[in-house]
Amino acid sequence: MVEIEFQQKTKELIDNLKAICASYGLGNDGNEFKIITQVFLYKFLNDKFAFEIKKINPKLADAERWEDEIAKLSDDDFEMLKLQLGPDTARLKTTHFINHLFNQQNAADFAKLFDDTLMDIAISNNDIYAVVTDSGEKIRLFDRVSEFLTDVSKRDAFCRAIINKLGDFSFERIFTQKFDFYATIFEYLIKDYNSNSGGKYAEYYTPHAVARIMAAILVPEAQRGQIKNASCYDPSAGSGTLLMNVAHAIGENRCSIYTQDISQKSSNLLRLNLILNNLVHSIPNVIQGNTMLHPAHKEQGQLRQFDFIVSNPPFKMDFSDFRDQLDSKENKARFFAGIPNVPKQATDKMAIYQLFLQHIIHSLKATGKAAVVVPTGFITAQSGIDKAIRQKLVDEKMLAGVVSMPSNIFATTGTNVSILFIDATNKADVVLIDASNLGEKIKDGKNQKTVLKDEEEQRIIDVFNHKQVQDDFSVVVSYAQIQEKNYSLSAGQYFDVKIEFVxxxxxxxxxxxxxxxxxxxxxxxxxxxxxxxxxxxxxxxxxx
Missing domain, CATH: 1.20.5 (Single alpha-helices involved in coiled-coils or other helix-helix interfaces)
Structure with missing residues (x-):
């Protein structure tokens, strides 16, 4: 009941903030998502601070107004209290509290006070929360929110409207909840802002079914709670759906997240996702930049290698403006199968997923595992870079299997997709699953998408993890059999042809x-x- 109540209250808060933006002419504005997410985050950090500080000092928890009790402490006592906070909690001053701003809302230049408060929180906690670009520049946690409103005369009223919505309830009672609660809230928070907008670097929201299947196969139930100090990487992280699922399976305190994404919007959303999911310690590893051109995660001058890699890379994107820079001596080992040529037709897009897939294989530890979303055409292509990548995976025995998903599992693209599972330790049999006939077709706005039932998700996971053979659904094949089939990874090509005798x-x-x-x-x-x-x-x- 508590979780349902708080989901409703949280969604009401988000809707109220959107309504405020709309009433001040910022509805569907390009900056609306920054305002919504940053104000939501300010509220979240305040309530998390209150939750943690009350655990340290029970007297604060018993007080009718904890802010008033803190105000009675000396500066030294307050600082000592903050020193006991964990590393994932923002260090706030009394002037940063929502209660303080609420009491100051009739002051002159309230918008400036509101913005100054957010900026001071960002500066005071820059080492914890800043996202870094591939050139080393730090992107702070907050912007000056009121300045997104061009009409200066309305800024004070705009900020008053916001602060009056932030004290209606507290997140404190929900901080014992874990991923499932925050995944729902995060999706609701960003649902209008993380879609394919048709731009050059359009983001695609990875369906939770795909993310759950990837995590459950990479980290089977029997291994949960046993993995320690795991490094988890996504070179095209988006808002982090895949990584959150893997981190949840491993345990947030048992892994560190490493990411890179060219989109500033995605990197900011990923930072928010890490904060919501007790992964603040990984924020310094979030890099905004071009992974193919400037891979940021290195050790001793070489590309860092990781325990787990997950990715839903872009399938088609024009990278002709930096294609020739990739064709260099230092990239020979990374792009072992080659770099796509610039298409003859200007309208044709380049298969950039081929670069990401090679980068992932090169970035995987000898004991590592990876799961990558690929277009289904990749698993049967009989020439070119696709086949060369498959040959490496098979000949070097580092393949776990493939799951071919139903069409329209992504509502935003009609491309059929498969999940490629790489396991450098799997020297025996490979699992191939054809799940293309599963799922239910539903309308998602103007698009149609396929939704898997819980039992269908579990069937895929169980069949893969237990290497089960099921008629017209799954096969278990040897590396030699795959070589005989010209390196095809399509389950259907290995199914037995059955003739019924009457x-x-x-x-x-x-x-x-x-x-x-x-x-x-x-x-x-x-x-x-x-x-x-x-x-x-x-x-x-x-x-x-």
């Missing part, structure tokens, strides 16, 4: 054959009659 007497057989013959004679007679009729009709046609 026990029948000679008399019954003769009767059936006579029935077939009589039926054919009837059809032939009809055909001859139609032929005569057509010729008659043609003879009656005149040129006029």
């Amino acid at each position: 026990d029948i007497t000679p008399e019954k057989f003769a009767e059936k054959m006579k029935g077939f013959t009589d039926n054919l004679d009837s059809l032939f007679n009809q055909s001859r009659e139609l032929e005569v009729e057509i010729k008659k009709q043609l003879a009656n046609l005149d040129y006029d």
Whole structure:
């Protein structure tokens, strides 16, 4: 009941903030998502601070107004209290509290006070929360929110409207909840802002079914709680859906997240996702930049290698403006299968997923595992870079298997996709699953998408993890068999062809054959009659 109540209250808060933006002319504005997410985050950090500080000092928890009790502390006592906070909690001053701003809302230049408060929180906690670009520049947690409103005369009222919505409830009672609660809230928070906008670097929201399947196969139930100090990487992280699922499976305190994404919007959303999911310690590893051109995560001058890698890379994107820079001596090992050529037709897009897939293989530890979303055409292509990548995975025995997903599992693209599972330790059999017939078709706005039922998700996970063979659904094959099939990873090409035999007497057989013959004679007679009729009709046609 508590979780349902807080989901409702949280969604009401988000809707209220959107309504405020709309009433001040910022609805569907390019900056609306920054305002919504940053104000939501300010509220979240305040309540998290209150939750943690009350655990340290129970007297604060018993007080009717904890802010008033803190105000009674000396500066030294307050600082000592903050020193006991964990590393994932923002260090706030009393002037940063929502309660303080609420009491100051009638002051002159309230918008400036509101913005100054957010900026001071960002500066004070820059080492914890700043996202870094590939050139080393730090992107702070907050912007000056009121300045997104161009009408200066309305900024004070705009900020007053916001602060009046932030004190209606507290997140404190929900901080014991884990991923499932925050995944729902995060998706609701960003649902209008993380879609394919048609731009050059359009983000695609990875369906939770795909993310859950990837995590459950990479980290089977039996291994949970046993993995320690794991490094988890996504070179095209987006808002982090895949990584959150893997981190949840491993345990947030047992892994560190490493990411890179060219989109500033995605990097900011990912930072928010890490904060919501107790992964603040990984924020310094969030890099905004071009992974292919400037891979940021290195050790001793070499690309860092990781325990787990997950990715839903872009399938088609024009990278001709930096394609030739990739074709260098230092990239020979990374792009072992080659770099796509610039298409002859300007409208054709380049298969950038081929670069990401090679980068992932090169970035995987010898004991590492990876799961990558690829277009289904990749698993059967008989030439070029796709086949060369498959050959490496098979010949070097570092493949776990493939799951071919139903069409329209992504509502935003009609491309059929498969999940490629790489496991450098799997030297035996490979699992191939054809899940293309699973799921239910539903409308998602103007698009149609396929939704898997819980039991269908579990079927895929169980069949893969237990290497089960099911008729017309899954096969378990050797590396030698894959080589014999010209490196095809399509499950259907390995299914047995079954011929059904029916026990029948000679008399019954003769009767059936006579029935077939009589039926054919009837059809032939009809055909001859139609032929005569057509010729008659043609003879009656005149040129006029």
